Amino acid sequence: MGDKDVPFTAEWAENIRYRTDPNRVEQAQVTRYVPSENQPLAKGAPPGLSTKTRSTSSDPSAQAPTPALSRSTGRGGEGSYYDISMLKAPVWKWEIAWYFFLGGLSAGAYVISRMAFRHGKEECPDVCRTGARVALLAFLPCPPLLIHDLGDPKRFHHMMRVWKPTTPMNLGTWSILGYSGMVTFEVLRKYLEEHEREHGPGLRRHLFRLMDHPLPLLVHDALGVPFALLVAGYTGVLLSCTSNPLWSKNLWLGPLFSASAIGTGAAATSLAIDLTGGAEDSHSQRVLEKIDTAAHIAEVACMAGFLKQAGEKAQPLTKGKHRKHMMVAAGCLAGAEVIRHLPLQGRAKKLARMTSSLLTLGSGFALRWAMVQAGHDAANDPRLARIASRPQTQSAQRRQVQSTNKARPNG
Amino acid sequence: MTVQLPIISELVENLPNAFPPRRRDVPQPDDSKTAQQIMGFFTDTTLCIGCKACEVACKQWNQLPAEKFEWTGNSYDNTKQLGATTWRHVKFKEKVAEQGESRWLMLSDVCKHCESAPCEHSCPTGALIYNNFGDVYLQNDICNGCGYCISACPFGVLGRADHPHDDGHAHKCTLCMDRQEDAMTPACAKSCPTSSIQFGPVELLRETARDRERELHERGNDRAYLYGCDSVGDYGPLNAFFLLEDHPNEYNLPVAPQQPFKGQAVRYAASLAVGVGLTLLSAALFGGGHRRGR
Amino acid sequence: MPGLGASFGRGAATDYQQDLANADCILIMGSNMAEAHPVGFRWPMKARERGAMLVHVDPHFSRTSACCNKYIAIRTGTDIVFLGALINYVLTNERWFKEYVLNYTNAATIIDEEFKGPEDLQGLFSGYDAETRLYENDKSHWDYKGSPAEEKQKKAGAGDSHTHKTGVHGQSLMGGASTHTQKRGDVTTSEPQRDLTLQHPKCVMQLLRKHFARYTPEMVSRICGCSEREFLDVAELLCKNSGRDRTSSIVYAVGWTQHTTGVQMIRAAGILQLLLGNIGRPGGMIMAMRGHCSIQGSTDVSTLYDMLPGYLPQPTIEEHHGTVDGYVEYEGLPTGYWVNTKKFIVSQLKAWYGEAATKENDYRFAWLPRLDDDYSQLLHFRRMMKGEVKGQFIFGQNPAGGGPNANVHRAGLRELDWLVVSDWFPHESAMYWKDDPKGPPPGKIKTEVFFIPAASIAAKEGTFTNTQRLIQWHDRAVDPEGDSRSDLWFVYNLGKRLKKLYAGSRKPQDQAIQALTWDYDYEEHPRLPDGSPSRIVDEPDASKVLQEINGYWVNDKDPLNGKPKLLKGFSDLKDDGSTACGCWIYSGIFPSYERNRARDRNIGNNPLQPEWAYAWPHNRRMMYNRASADPEGKPWSERKKIIWWDEQQKKWIGFDEPDFEPTKPPSYRPAPGAKGMDAIAGNQPFIMKPDGVGWLFAPAAKDGPLPAHYEPVESPVRNLMYPQQNDSPTTRYFEGPLNKLDRTPSDEFPFVGFTYRLTEHYLSGPMSRFNSWLNELQPEMFVELSPELAKERGIQHGSFVTCRSARGSIEARAMVTTRIKPLKVNGKVVHQIGFPFHWGYSGESVGCQANDLTSLVAEPNVSIHEGKVFTCDIRPGRDPLSAPHGPTVEFARWPKNERAPQTRASAQPEGRVQEGGNQQ
Numbered sequence A: 001m002g003d004k005d006v007p008f009t010a011e012w013a014e015n016i017r018y019r020t021d022p023n024r025v026e027q028a029q030v031t032r033y034v035p036s037e038n039q040p041l042a043k044g045a046p047p048g049l050s051t052k053t054r055s056t057s058s059d060p061s062a063q064a065p066t067p068a069l070s071r072s073t074g075r076g077g078e079g080s081y082y083d084i085s086m087l088k089a090p091v092w093k094w095e096i097a098w099y100f101f102l103g104g105l106s107a108g109a110y111v112i113s114r115m116a117f118r119h120g121k122e123e124c125p126d127v128c129r130t131g132a133r134v135a136l137l138a139f140l141p142c143p144p145l146l147i148h149d150l151g152d153p154k155r156f157h158h159m160m161r162v163w164k165p166t167t168p169m170n171l172g173t174w175s176i177l178g179y180s181g182m183v184t185f186e187v188l189r190k191y192l193e194e195h196e197r198e199h200g201p202g203l204r205r206h207l208f209r210l211m212d213h214p215l216p217l218l219v220h221d222a223l224g225v226p227f228a229l230l231v232a233g234y235t236g237v238l239l240s241c242t243s244n245p246l247w248s249k250n251l252w253l254g255p256l257f258s259a260s261a262i263g264t265g266a267a268a269t270s271l272a273i274d275l276t277g278g279a280e281d282s283h284s285q286r287v288l289e290k291i292d293t294a295a296h297i298a299e300v301a302c303m304a305g306f307l308k309q310a311g312e313k314a315q316p317l318t319k320g321k322h323r324k325h326m327m328v329a330a331g332c333l334a335g336a337e338v339i340r341h342l343p344l345q346g347r348a349k350k351l352a353r354m355t356s357s358l359l360t361l362g363s364g365f366a367l368r369w370a371m372v373q374a375g376h377d378a379a380n381d382p383r384l385a386r387i388a389s390r391p392q393t394q395s396a397q398r399r400q401v402q403s404t405n406k407a408r409p410n411g
Numbered sequence B: 001m002t003v004q005l006p007i008i009s010e011l012v013e014n015l016p017n018a019f020p021p022r023r024r025d026v027p028q029p030d031d032s033k034t035a036q037q038i039m040g041f042f043t044d045t046t047l048c049i050g051c052k053a054c055e056v057a058c059k060q061w062n063q064l065p066a067e068k069f070e071w072t073g074n075s076y077d078n079t080k081q082l083g084a085t086t087w088r089h090v091k092f093k094e095k096v097a098e099q100g101e102s103r104w105l106m107l108s109d110v111c112k113h114c115e116s117a118p119c120e121h122s123c124p125t126g127a128l129i130y131n132n133f134g135d136v137y138l139q140n141d142i143c144n145g146c147g148y149c150i151s152a153c154p155f156g157v158l159g160r161a162d163h164p165h166d167d168g169h170a171h172k173c174t175l176c177m178d179r180q181e182d183a184m185t186p187a188c189a190k191s192c193p194t195s196s197i198q199f200g201p202v203e204l205l206r207e208t209a210r211d212r213e214r215e216l217h218e219r220g221n222d223r224a225y226l227y228g229c230d231s232v233g234d235y236g237p238l239n240a241f242f243l244l245e246d247h248p249n250e251y252n253l254p255v256a257p258q259q260p261f262k263g264q265a266v267r268y269a270a271s272l273a274v275g276v277g278l279t280l281l282s283a284a285l286f287g288g289g290h291r292r293g294r
Numbered sequence C: 001m002p003g004l005g006a007s008f009g010r011g012a013a014t015d016y017q018q019d020l021a022n023a024d025c026i027l028i029m030g031s032n033m034a035e036a037h038p039v040g041f042r043w044p045m046k047a048r049e050r051g052a053m054l055v056h057v058d059p060h061f062s063r064t065s066a067c068c069n070k071y072i073a074i075r076t077g078t079d080i081v082f083l084g085a086l087i088n089y090v091l092t093n094e095r096w097f098k099e100y101v102l103n104y105t106n107a108a109t110i111i112d113e114e115f116k117g118p119e120d121l122q123g124l125f126s127g128y129d130a131e132t133r134l135y136e137n138d139k140s141h142w143d144y145k146g147s148p149a150e151e152k153q154k155k156a157g158a159g160d161s162h163t164h165k166t167g168v169h170g171q172s173l174m175g176g177a178s179t180h181t182q183k184r185g186d187v188t189t190s191e192p193q194r195d196l197t198l199q200h201p202k203c204v205m206q207l208l209r210k211h212f213a214r215y216t217p218e219m220v221s222r223i224c225g226c227s228e229r230e231f232l233d234v235a236e237l238l239c240k241n242s243g244r245d246r247t248s249s250i251v252y253a254v255g256w257t258q259h260t261t262g263v264q265m266i267r268a269a270g271i272l273q274l275l276l277g278n279i280g281r282p283g284g285m286i287m288a289m290r291g292h293c294s295i296q297g298s299t300d301v302s303t304l305y306d307m308l309p310g311y312l313p314q315p316t317i318e319e320h321h322g323t324v325d326g327y328v329e330y331e332g333l334p335t336g337y338w339v340n341t342k343k344f345i346v347s348q349l350k351a352w353y354g355e356a357a358t359k360e361n362d363y364r365f366a367w368l369p370r371l372d373d374d375y376s377q378l379l380h381f382r383r384m385m386k387g388e389v390k391g392q393f394i395f396g397q398n399p400a401g402g403g404p405n406a407n408v409h410r411a412g413l414r415e416l417d418w419l420v421v422s423d424w425f426p427h428e429s430a431m432y433w434k435d436d437p438k439g440p441p442p443g444k445i446k447t448e449v450f451f452i453p454a455a456s457i458a459a460k461e462g463t464f465t466n467t468q469r470l471i472q473w474h475d476r477a478v479d480p481e482g483d484s485r486s487d488l489w490f491v492y493n494l495g496k497r498l499k500k501l502y503a504g505s506r507k508p509q510d511q512a513i514q515a516l517t518w519d520y521d522y523e524e525h526p527r528l529p530d531g532s533p534s535r536i537v538d539e540p541d542a543s544k545v546l547q548e549i550n551g552y553w554v555n556d557k558d559p560l561n562g563k564p565k566l567l568k569g570f571s572d573l574k575d576d577g578s579t580a581c582g583c584w585i586y587s588g589i590f591p592s593y594e595r596n597r598a599r600d601r602n603i604g605n606n607p608l609q610p611e612w613a614y615a616w617p618h619n620r621r622m623m624y625n626r627a628s629a630d631p632e633g634k635p636w637s638e639r640k641k642i643i644w645w646d647e648q649q650k651k652w653i654g655f656d657e658p659d660f661e662p663t664k665p666p667s668y669r670p671a672p673g674a675k676g677m678d679a680i681a682g683n684q685p686f687i688m689k690p691d692g693v694g695w696l697f698a699p700a701a702k703d704g705p706l707p708a709h710y711e712p713v714e715s716p717v718r719n720l721m722y723p724q725q726n727d728s729p730t731t732r733y734f735e736g737p738l739n740k741l742d743r744t745p746s747d748e749f750p751f752v753g754f755t756y757r758l759t760e761h762y763l764s765g766p767m768s769r770f771n772s773w774l775n776e777l778q779p780e781m782f783v784e785l786s787p788e789l790a791k792e793r794g795i796q797h798g799s800f801v802t803c804r805s806a807r808g809s810i811e812a813r814a815m816v817t818t819r820i821k822p823l824k825v826n827g828k829v830v831h832q833i834g835f836p837f838h839w840g841y842s843g844e845s846v847g848c849q850a851n852d853l854t855s856l857v858a859e860p861n862v863s864i865h866e867g868k869v870f871t872c873d874i875r876p877g878r879d880p881l882s883a884p885h886g887p888t889v890e891f892a893r894w895p896k897n898e899r900a901p902q903t904r905a906s907a908q909p910e911g912r913v914q915e916g917g918n919q920q
């Protein structure tokens, strides 16, 4: 009796339908919604969702039915649901900000190191060598950070049970995996290169010979550099593929992170060279400075683009708690450029360069931190969530109405 | 959160799940008539009496814990929103008029089982899938709690069970897949006393819903409209859709949910463009030095 | 529910709930149906969607109001004004259903010439004795002209009056006289004098017109606080939706009953529905929404102190109750179905005392306990408080939380020597000695408390009877956990031990126990549904109990099993001791050993679903359904037909069992002096009434034959209807230090407090506040008040407030909401404050009890309290002294320490499954 339900048939559907009794007249016309005379209610659904009203304004809430509420209980105004956002805050915390920073840095350093290898083997061997080491060092904490961030860390390997490049997180995971292989390859190659002579012929020597062959090297770069560029930028794309008001669909987020990755990569390499007793002035350092400056210019442009596209939704960054982080990021960036271009010489120049690199790194981290944390605020802000959920352009609104019309036979 | 060190036995236990077998294990339809029906919900708020039976039935069937005891003062809604442990949630909004019609909006919210679901799109482990009833299903033994789906969902449906004793996975309505497999109605729809929640093949439900909307209009209820029955902009139709009587924001629903993955390729391209540009620039700079040096 | 019994003959909802879907208009008043009966509410919703109008008249805008087409706010306790004005509207605009009223009601009946009403006597009816605060029925003249009582009163004149025992409501429930001191049949006659022109000044119609003339729309707006317009809208809706082709229903519950005028509110609804012709017809009814799942069952097979099963009054110490015949002479009625009273009582005695009950020893009628006073709950606990009660069993009740003025109830429990509580949870009444924040320390309480774990519903079998008299059987699904046992087990084994204890006694007073039939053991070892043997060995067989309730032939054996043959229905009953029957109205539920009709679960095409369980009487789903056909036996209209007379077959046919003699033709007219059912004509649908018609004028209730408005005992305004008589003249007060009353409008308690339920919690809370799923939904005690009042008192939404009444104070959160409206009553603003009454000091969620504020007063007919209304004050701030110490049970997050279910579909590939399908 009763443990199996009625199968889904047309008659069954008929059963659950409520229909007006055809024998009923008169009151059937009187409905639940009789607007009072002095307070006529706007009729129909909000624009874009109903055929009854057409919207001309770009702000649909301006056309929302004015409800008869005149005595409000206080909490939660009109067109909102108390103080609760319709979106969930991201679960990503400090680990992710650090990962975004370190992963980007690593990828940037790696790309620069490879370019130095390809095009400046003679002039900038230090960049090539140090860059690879920085890349590896910066990368090492990344997997633990990512794993720690998971709700169920012992299942981190589930990321790799599918190949699903349509989701940035999966693509990113595979990229990281590929990238980590490439970085390891490179660091190992460098290590063997340096220790080859001391140990003479042997297994390692053969290995080195194998690795240093132009073909594997070509394959290595043909894969490694794209992997690195993906690692540098996918994080931004990942954020942009969310419904978070701050990040959602923002074209500039990926480029911003890419640029910042190269910039911080260059700065970290430069710093590492300086710390390991690099010269007061060298060709390598000048090139790195230029790369950094170019990255900074790109970063500023992307940031401007980001803020413009996000508009009001960027408020958590421009007005909220994380404004200070944003200011730190901008300040550090400007400071780095100013200090770098001070007309200094010798030791002072080196010190200035190191400060500038540090500031760049600071700026890069502050940017990631601000971006991740402000995402929390954005999602928790009910107003921004509402704004983010509106039809974003007029044409989108029109399309919406049309599609609703098409779908409804009675128009 | 504390790191949970993987216990060896647990790891071993989990091994088969790491790369589980694929497609061939999907149940094949023996009866062509029952196949290919996408099952969903039509939630008609004009019929909801706010009894919360659905919310409790869902917790009971799925053995979900109470989250916390918090008197919110938000009318009679003390659970606030959907989340890891609340898969049905009844919303209350008081609209009392001095004169004329006083209303109390009630809506039983649930995962929308979007036809093109951002959460499913986002999931890097493949834990979120479309199951054989066409519903978006979160496979609890695959999810690793990365949390991407939580940010991807434009309805704020998903939550991660982050309490110290919880499993750390994301959770959401399963559309009672386990019940459906036994040809039973989902617990929430079953318990709804007024058929405010109607369960069935979505095609049929959409028809029912359009009839219902038309009928309400004929009766003079101009406020009634369908939400999510058809696609909104680039957002496909919802398989759990609603009949509302006020602005969607009043129910904490987005006016026009966004498809966050739309334009992903362009954004990748832009990102790579900047990356490649700077790479080429650095190549040129290194190379330039080389030439000068010569 | 004597209000219904007095009007129609049976004290139960007149129809089945599903039939609400057929109504054209539903007036929900004094009920919060969507919240308290959400499942039943699907039927009004269905009606609404079919185009019916739903009207909710209530002090607060609840979820029910939100679902209705119309909501009208009124002041608590003023329903008689509203209903009276509706009656007046129907009468003055001549909107009553002429044929129905003339044929099926006592509108034309002429009443005793001496009768006087509130119009003549400043708010009182004739016969009032100010000293005893009672209507003396020897002097009241409420009876039919020509009835034996009238003759007697004529002769008697003033002077000799009887002592009256109040609160004894067995008879009035079923529509008889109001006390035992005169014969129940005396006040009426089956051949009353009637004036079909309705012009006689003492005919009921004229009395009604005169009595209700005062109840005008203007009075409604002045007293109830709603506008005249709102009232007129409702009146018009009801009138438009009644008549031949349409029917309207009224739904009420404890928003009416828990008032000192509760019975009369229901009476007023009865009068209105009779005038509109809305009783006994599809979609036309008065739906009494009852409470606990078998509360109807507990009045049927009575647990009330003053009734025997089947609505037979408990005999009293009065002399005329000395013998069966005396009892029957006084309690039976010469005409109508109650003529069979002797069959009922004799069969019941045979069922109880078996062979020991014979004709010679008067069927041991003398063994039945006799009543000498009112032992209803309120008075019982008052006695307890005075130390007059030594020990107490509490099965499934929580008087320390749910009882009105719980202070008194707890004080009573503290005076006990011993207390046995059998319950699912250690609730307020079991833990009062330890957890009561207002009580003395545990060391100061002498009571020894035993807590007996009760088996849950799934672990026992039996029946429950719902609002619509539907008796449904439930099987035992599992064995009870641990030491918990069913209540039946407990009572049965207690009985067995008592029998053993008294086995050798020769004392006459112990014979009743010795003779009691007490054999309900299983014949073979009971099994669970999965076929495994039950762990419990001494559980009685509940179906044997139901068989005894159904009744059997004492001497006629069933050839199949040699056991006594079971009765087919109450028409089999005999008064010579050859039948035994535990409760006559249930007879027919177990017609043979193979068939337990309460267990029927067949769904067919008949919308009444007659094969789903069993409804008393005789599986009739709609009572008085003879009224659905016109006097000639044809349905009033095609749309509203249910049973009709078939000339060919010479019987009543239709969708339902006729609530009428199945072969009595509409044209049948009784011979003069006919007795019993023969006295009921073929066009008289109310067969429980001696004159076969519905009573507009009912000489049955103790507080008047017609409803009159009196203010609640505690009210901030005076009675504008009858300025000389403020509250009901027959209310009993029990003033004392723990039960102070605020009987005149006072500045100290300027606001009206009223109580109600929330869907999320159940009664005083044991069944819901130990459940975290429900606690999460409503985690704290709150009170609802209007923004205007909040402003006046400086109260913030969500902050704590302290509420005080003359009995005590409590703290709660303030829910400031426009759902509560300040009302304009006679030009003055009256604020109302709503109190959900579900919290207490035990459980996972604890809070102050609304019942620490309510008063203990008793309505005269059924001794019900006025838990729905009191005066109070509200101030911002907490009240630490009354707040519970804290949860007595810790909230455990995962209910069974289990994680969310593991998926079975881990083998699913990612991405959309193209060729999905149902598994077989």
Ligand SMILES: Nc1nc2c(c(=O)[nH]1)N[C@H]1C(S)=C(S)[C@@H](COP(=O)(O)OP(=O)(O)OC[C@H]3O[C@@H](n4cnc5c(=O)[nH]c(N)nc54)[C@H](O)[C@@H]3O)O[C@H]1N2
Residues within 6 Å of the ligand: C029, C030, C031, C032, C033, C035, C036, C037, C057, C058, C059, C060, C062, C075, C076, C077, C078, C079, C252, C253, C254, C255, C256, C259, C289, C290, C291, C292, C754, C755, C756, C757, C758, C759, C760, C761, C762, C763, C764, C868
């Ligand atoms: N969820 C839930 N369901 C329940 C119960 C429960 O505790 N919780 N209890 C069960 C029980 S035992 C019972 S008896 C029933 C009771 O069922 P209901 O009687 O429906 O329950 P209440 O909410 O107590 O009261 C009904 C309404 O009466 C209103 N009211 C109060 N005073 C007046 C008045 O003077 N006039 C009018 N017109 N209205 C008034 C109240 O505002 C309230 O809305 O519910 C049963 N069902």
Ligand SMILES: Nc1nc2c(c(=O)[nH]1)N[C@H]1C(S)=C(S)[C@@H](COP(=O)(O)OP(=O)(O)OC[C@H]3O[C@@H](n4cnc5c(=O)[nH]c(N)nc54)[C@H](O)[C@@H]3O)O[C@H]1N2
Residues within 6 Å of the ligand: C254, C258, C291, C292, C395, C396, C397, C398, C399, C401, C402, C403, C404, C422, C423, C424, C425, C427, C454, C455, C456, C457, C487, C755, C756, C762, C763, C764, C765, C766, C767, C837, C850, C851, C854, C867, C868
């Ligand atoms: N102010 C105010 N006071 C009211 C009311 C009001 O509206 N306002 N309503 C009144 C009404 S209508 C009612 S009915 C009363 C109700 O008041 P109570 O009758 O006290 O009802 P509950 O508080 O639900 O207590 C019932 C107990 O029975 C237990 N129980 C449940 N099933 C079983 C079982 O099978 N066996 C045993 N042994 N125990 C079981 C439950 O655990 C619970 O503890 O409250 C009344 N009090």
Ligand code: SF4
Residues within 6 Å of the ligand: B111, B112, B113, B114, B117, B118, B119, B120, B136, B152, B153, B154, B155, B156, B157, B158, B172
């Ligand atoms: S509502 Fe959110 S969680 Fe549900 S299917 Fe759509 S995107 Fe996924």
Ligand code: SF4
Residues within 6 Å of the ligand: B122, B123, B124, B125, B126, B127, B128, B138, B142, B143, B144, B145, B146, B147, B148, B149, B150, B169, B170
């Ligand atoms: S949290 Fe689980 S379900 Fe959500 S995206 Fe990550 S792995 Fe998929």
Ligand code: SF4
Residues within 6 Å of the ligand: B057, B058, B059, B061, B062, B087, B088, B110, B172, B173, B174, B175, B176, B177, B186, B187, B188, B189
């Ligand atoms: S379908 Fe099942 S899981 Fe989803 S809300 Fe309903 S009961 Fe909960």
Ligand code: SF4
Residues within 6 Å of the ligand: B047, B048, B049, B050, B051, B052, B053, B054, B055, B090, B108, B191, B192, B193, B194, B195, B196, B197
């Ligand atoms: S069960 Fe149905 S009526 Fe009750 S709250 Fe849920 S949707 Fe509304």
Ligand code: SF4
Residues within 6 Å of the ligand: C036, C037, C038, C039, C040, C293
């Ligand atoms: S608790 Fe039981 S009786 Fe009450 S409404 Fe729910 S299902 Fe019906």
Ligand SMILES: [Mo]
Residues within 6 Å of the ligand: C254, C290, C291, C292, C295
């Ligand atoms: Mo009750």
